[in-house]
Amino acid sequence: MTRYTYYPGCSLGATAKPYAASIAATALPLGIELREIEDWNCCGATAYMSYDHVEAFSIASRNLAIAEKTAEDGGAQVVAPCSACFAVLNNAVHYMAEDPKLFDRVNDALSAAGLRYEGNVKVRHLLDVYINDVPEELLKSKITKNLEMVRLAPYYGCQIVRPKNEFDHYDMPTKFDDYLELLGAQVVYYPVKTKCCAGTFITTQPEIAARMIGLLLKSAKDRGADAVVTCCPLCQFNLDNFQKEAGEYWNQEFNIPILYFTQVVGLAMGIPPGDLEIDDHRVSADALLAKIV
């Protein structure tokens, strides 16, 4: 059992509840113990960076300071299931390490709340932990269902592999592909795997979002994928909820389930789809579920 400091992020309690449910169902059996940061706050996401970068990094770093303080050996591994949270917290760690002036300014702001960040946190994405920290024999011993009839498109999204990540290549990563194969599924070639899901454009520029989301759905549909698998709440939300608009833009019909990777892990482990809250998604995954034996 490996213990991690867990930063769930704001979406996991609301739009991404199925992600939270499938993490709860799969983490412990795979030896991953997630301890939530006490009283964490919003990471600031990308929207806050338009205000002021010191202020944005300061509120993000409050979480890092608390994680560091509560870690037993002084150095904490903070795990985030959301790619935006991961990128913001990871950027904060790296930028402060590179820029002593920023480090001091952030700590000056944190001192108002009686906190200090020393620089001993490593930020990781939950997908990274599932792929790299779970021994293959343990994972294989938990797999009880056969996914070989299921064709999946691994969608990394942009932020998990972007700046300063140590997880995989920034443009053509392959680890998620390999992982889905290890779970027993077929993986389709998915060249748009790191293209942007449109992020907050879904609210501010819906027409542009429809175009971008449609490109991702079309690539999966054309290659006969039964589902697109994501590791980010915003990617899942955009791809799942905007299929009608994307279809109208591209003049075709999309009906592709969008799953969290933890839901696929859960299915392979034989956990009932209801416990993984797969039926809470907008697009039904029934056709895919029927292919699992």
Place this chain on the structure above:
Amino acid sequence: MADIRIGLWLDQPDSHFLDEILAMPGGEAAAACIQCGTCSGACPTVRFMDSSPREIMAFVRAGYRDRVLNSNTIWMCASCYSCYVRCPKEIKITDFMYKLKQIAMREGYKNPDAKRARILSKEFADNVKSLGRNNEMWLLLKYFLSTGIFSALKYTGMGLSLLRTGRLEIFPKKSKSVSDVRKIIAKSREEAAMRP
């Protein structure tokens, strides 16, 4: 946006603009740009921008302050970091766009295309300040009240589906972190006001 290109020669270049950018943390990289266009090639939203990221870099260096800060380009950046990781001169272009957004917000530059992005940023920051965490339901509600409630209608189906599956948090839980967050923001703003 044709007038922008035709009117280029009417702009008054501001020699201090580049100095201002170079003085920002990370801003010194602007001097390293070789105008190769890799950023524009990598950008998923470039077709919707009135100037490409490469052009923005050129305009910054030529001192076309108003053109850069009035452009929709800085607001059409979706923060995907494609340009950032591909730039052969390792310019942190995404951060560069954030910096330009910050100046544009502070100085009241109002590109009409960017109105909704500006409102979302503001509502997001307010949300964090009042709750400590971001509440998606209230963020969107306040956003739609500010941008026109009718634009919310096309999201009705999505909203109902989220509501039915319990994925909208209607009564936001105020995180205990909120008093800390407010103190940190206040202190940070105090410091920002004293920056040269």
